[in-house]
Amino acid sequence: MINGAHLLLFSRDAERDRAFLRDVLGFDAVDAGDGWLIFGLPPAELATHPTQGEPTCELYLMCDDIAVTIGELQESGVEITRPVSNEGWGLLTALRLPSGAEIGLYEPKHPRPAGM
Incomplete structure (x- = not known):
């Protein structure tokens, strides 16, 4: 039985x-x-979206209150790269990693699986 998922983040500045x-x-890690750090992540969910283009994978971090989370991140010097948009299923923005890559951040408004 599958008991988890391992996500890969390819970076041009992995150390940072x-x-x-x-x-x-604040993600816990083991060496x-x-x-080579392996990070524990909060509970996750997976959605499959249809596309007419190339199949891809994307990473979005989730939070309970996007305004509060953005404020906390900005206090830590994190750049928020997109204004918050209401997508119906959730409030969406993105943050910049030190390497320049972006990770999505959203406050879900859709029903959540049990255990989330």
């Missing part, structure tokens, strides 16, 4: 992004050897 995930977002 690892420090960001650990120090700014898998030689400083």
Whole structure:
């Protein structure tokens, strides 16, 4: 039985992004050897969206209150890269990692699976 998921974040500055995930977002980590950090993540959910283009995967962090979370992130020096938009299923924005990559952030408004 599948008991979890392992997400990969490809980075042009992995050390700084690892420090960001650990120090700014507060994700617990273990050293898998030689400083290679593996981060524990909050509970997750998976959605499959139809597309006419190339299949892709995207990462979105979720929060209970997007305005409060944005304020906390900005106090830590995190750049919010998109204004909050109401997509119906949730309130959506994005934040910039030290490497320049963006990660989506949203406050879900859709029904949530049990255990979330």
